[in-house]
Amino acid sequence: MGSLVVVDKLTVSAGDATLVDQLSFTIRPGEVLALIGESGSGKTTTALALMGHVRRGCQISGGSVRIGDKDVLSLGAQPLRALRGRMVSYIAQSAAASFDPSRSIMDQVVEPTRIHGTMSRAQAEKKAVQLFKELALPNPDTIGQRYPHQVSGGQLQRLMAAMALITDPELVILDEPTTALDVTTQIEVLRAFRRVVRERRATAVYVSHDLAVVAQMADHILVLRNGQAQEINTTAGILSQPAHEYTRSLLAAARPAPLTTEVRKGELLLEVSELSAGYGALNAQGKPPVLILEDINFKLHKGQAIGVIGESGSGKTTLARAIAGLIAPCHGSILFKGRPLQPEVRQRSKEELRQIQIVFQMADTALNPSQSIERILARPLQFYKGLKGPALHKRIHELLDLVRLPRSVAQRLPGGLSGGQKQRVNLARALAAEPELILCDEVTSALDTVVGAAVLELMADLRRELGVSYLFISHDLHTVKSVCDEIIVMQHGRKLDQVARADFERGPHHPYYELLAASVPEMRQGWLDERDAALPAAALAT
Template sequence: MATDPVLEIQGLHVTYAGRPPVPAVRGVDLRVRAGEVVAVVGESGSGKSSLAHAVLGLLPPGGRVTGGGIRFAGTDLLRLSERRLGRIRGAGIGLVPQDPGVALNPVQRVGAQIAEVLHLHGQADRRTAWLRAEEILAEVGLDEPALRARQYPHELSGGMRQRVLIGIALACQPRLVIADEPTSALDTTVQRRVLDLLARLTRRAGSAVLLITHDLGVAADRANRLVIMRQGGVVETGDTAALLRAPAHAYTRDLLAAAPAFAPLSPPPPPAEAPPLLEVAHLCKRFPLGRDRAIAAVQDVSFAIPRGSTFALVGGSGSGKTTTARIVTRFEPASGGEIRFDGADITALRGTALRQLRRRLQLVYQNPYTSLDPRFSIADIVAEPLAAFGLATGQDRRRRAAGLLEQVGLGTGLLDRRPGELSGGQRQRVAIARALAPQPDLLVLDEPVSALDVSVQAQILALLRDLQQRLGLTYLLISHDLAMVRQVSHFVGVMRAGHLIETGPTEAVFAAPREEATRELLAAVPGQGWRASVAGG
């Protein structure tokens, strides 16, 4: 029957080996029908990716299905041999994985990777597979597909690589596509284009979609039905519109409250008038390309940040916002222009003077999984700036590290642990504690919550607001997430192609953007279509 589910999961249990064994999926029931988009939403550790990998028979070592059933188009997948299951992967079920940097073979041309899927499943011979691969690259929106087919993954942007993965997943026109966090590594404008492409191609092929995401805004925009998972189980499921208007479970309500797309839109109250702590005037940065060429990454950028306020630089990938932040922190020299910090010109500082500046100007990196040295204890990581600047010695460093952990909401019981023993949110709190150690005046926050789940994002943002109020900190925030920026920033500057094209108080810029690029960024914020209906429900 046409209404029979393409995918039917009944009472699924997935367990990982350990002492004791770790249950990852607990008794999950789920159905996806032809042409339907079902989004599985939950935080890291909720079991949503284990659920998807169990369907594909791709659980990592130590993981196994310990109960329940999985049927695809009437076939019991758990009873199939690896060889027969391999025939279904790619042909019957396509996968769009999260990270194209890992999923694509770095030493194989992208055209060959698409052609391989076609040839493997008997969709084309070796000659016609390459020609079809070029056609698929054109279908997923890549310009000059014949050229792109001969390129390697590292020669493409993140958005281009994700389009290649969509092409691979849909090459054989599968009945079901599993999209596992397919755009979490992309900025919002690229994310929107990639999701639009995925929706258009799956509709044309009549494919069902199982969308795995932690972003309730993305799920609200894209799914017919939502499945909310927590700690391995389904806590709530239903029609997207009905569930968002009247969530029955407290956890779903917490996710809604934490999601920037559904949070109140009012920015923080403006701080009292204060002189600028940081002033940037006509900043430029050119990177040489050979003997006679250069690329202008930052061009004539000027802004000021009043003491005690938050200024957000926003823009898509390649807009120049991160390069601007690196110049401000003096990790990158300017090609032109001037940087003044607390009234002093710091553009050309060197040696001891630059070292002393770094006590007052600290950087919090984007990814807490890579910014902390895994070999060090948390006590050593937090105390490192104290030792580097000669601010404390011996036991006093450990005592002050304990105080800094308490300041960011962590217990002193973590002092002797290592980063690998902490969650993502705990690691980012440790990174903030380390940045606070030398008592800086300015924190540069480079995408400080983009690697975290939405509820953990909300906790970190609340912490940053609290620290700003208590310590009088000034923030330069780098982000592509305008929904988050609107909640936390007093002022905003929009960058495009190295230029600062619009700047002003956050609410004024967002309420009446002058530039098309700003309007495009605002339009790309996920979940906007549901905000009014949820508020009115």
């Protein structure tokens, strides 16, 4: 059973900047409060403050946080260590970054019980197995013997939840726990989280920018912007009668409408024929030990946007990497403007490199943390355009304007930006080369709905004005439908179907396409219950 959480005038600052501004709210025992808002709104900062924790360079400068009978912000270092992982637990967005790859899963899941001395190792392992069952993990009796790399991303996310719940905390904080997952995996994880929270009557804080996911989890929603509360209400009230204009903008952006580009399909730009690719040294038959792509065929014309959807591991990113020259195909061909592209990026001409740019999924690892944003954007402008001096600085400012970032960002390091801001820098760097084809690998997956919608509108504008083409990789079918003329459906490295815009909403389609479409949460309460009611019991246990 969860505890009462009372937050009164919580204030978090970083130097002269106020990140959370006199925030007050109450969560009753057993309720789930969702914190929503755009990147930089203070969601995660607020959630971490409930544990008495702030990021480096920040401080909790005012207010109070009470969990049950504990005044969290008055606790010293040792009592805070005793509180974290015992009274309050935290489920992070990236499970892969949260586990030690050198230790077994069971060792790590039971570790909080050892730290806090709540039970013996044998009792902890027995409880862990029970949690594995509650979280619908496969082979619950033996999965703990595996190592993190031996389970899928969705399974690892649920294992992190088991680690957080094993001490029976009074408050559970879930920080974007399904954002990085593909839609079918997200539903499995969301279903498991919700069932465990409900059955254990846990008090929970759910941080997200996905209103459709929040609608399935939360009792109440607190809308944040610039560290300030815009409104707080029941989930039903927020979804049906939002009081604040900002909340209405979040709802409007949550499901982007189709962005018509009115771009007439031009010359054939890219032709992929019988493409196969994988990882590892080729064997005598010319095949790698790990074959990821097999016999992929499609054509993309100038000004066109083609979406590629599928679960994690379906080969979407490997396809983009092969086109970009970052992995050499073992079979097939890639023609660009009718000319064969060399298989490796180092073999391609400077002009070919300029014409095909890629925006990677993980902005954190795609940007050099030691270089300023100005320097990051200057490199392609100097390399491809030869710009320097005032012309260089002017173009950097234009690129920042283009992706809706303040020009002051130019002097900052990537570590000082939010996830959404870093992804926009990623896009600006690709645009600096003025390419004809941009390979977008989950370019909006880390963005909040408002910023994501702005980026999609920007991409549509670039298609209209410049005739730029896109290969748009995503697991979000709504996003793909809003920006793409056609959708390629992939599973296990193979192309299953290719659907034109006119046929998005009418079938018949491949069953896997229908599964992906049915797995995208709708922005209303009860959607997940209705979906589960329509599935056989065996499907819910997987």
